[in-house]
Amino acid sequence: MKLYIPxxxxxxxxxxxxxxxxxxxxxREPDMMFADLADYDASIILDIRYAxxxxxxxxxxxxxxxxxLRRDVAMRLLKVQEKLRAxxxxxxxxxxxxxxxxxxxxxxxxxxxxxxxDPAKGSRHNRGAAVxxxxxxxxxxxxxxxxxxxxxxxxxxxxxxxxxxxARRNSELLETAMKDEGFEPFPSEWWHFDASDWELYxxxxxxxxxxxxxxx
Ligand SMILES: C[C@@H](N)C(=O)N[C@H](C)C(=O)O
Ligand SMILES: [Zn+2]
Numbered sequence: 655m656k657l658y659i660p661x662x663x664x665x666x667x668x669x670x671x672x673x674x675x676x677x678x679x680x681x682r683e684p685d686m687m688f689a690d691l692a693d694y695d696a697s698i699i700l701d702i703r704y705a706x707x708x709x710x711x712x713x714x715x716x717x718x719x720x721x722x723l724r725r726d727v728a729m730r731l732l733k734v735q736e737k738l739r740a741x742x743x744x745x746x747x748x749x750x751x752x753x754x755x756x757x758x759x760x761x762x763x764x765x766x767x768x769x770x771x772d773p774a775k776g777s778r779h780n781r782g783a784a785v786x787x788x789x790x791x792x793x794x795x796x797x798x799x800x801x802x803x804x805x806x807x808x809x810x811x812x813x814x815x816x817x818x819x820x821a822r823r824n825s826e827l828l829e830t831a832m833k834d835e836g837f838e839p840f841p842s843e844w845w846h847f848d849a850s851d852w853e854l855y856x857x858x859x860x861x862x863x864x865x866x867x868x869x870x
Pocket of ligand 2: 786847
């Protein structure tokens, strides 16, 4: 026996139409998971300064020297490393995901938007969508750059005219490699790069634990 309900076909069609945009939004949903870079590539040099006293605060701020990034952002950074290694270079990573509470602490010490983002808006680091990086040669020796990391002065600005030719060439090499994989250079800091789709990711404040804790 065939069951026939009047208007059934039309109702099915309307339901389908209602569900289509929902399906599209699922397809566009970004990957919110965090990845620990060390789980993927041991050739990237981790020099997580905020896990040491060698940073602009003079204090150890992170309990662990880890680079956590949104998974897709981490995959892009791995591609940068792969391409650089083929040319005889390696990435040095200074900072990745940074909890919002740490951003507030930094901002209290350095209240200048050119060097520390406003925690009211959230840094792209707080979203797991920014990295502070430099370059080393294949043996791990850091390359000359226009300034020290977190040197909050005009020396850190991209295209600073006072940089040596070598430092300029090295920072341009880094910039090109990062841009090629979808990272945007930050004008006042040669080391800082934002994932171009950073807006997709929410600001987070989970602590950087010694292990685990890779979720929002
Ligand atoms: C603090 C410095 N390393 C940095 O990452 N600055 C940018 C602007 C930020 O806070 O997002
Ligand atoms: Zn940064």
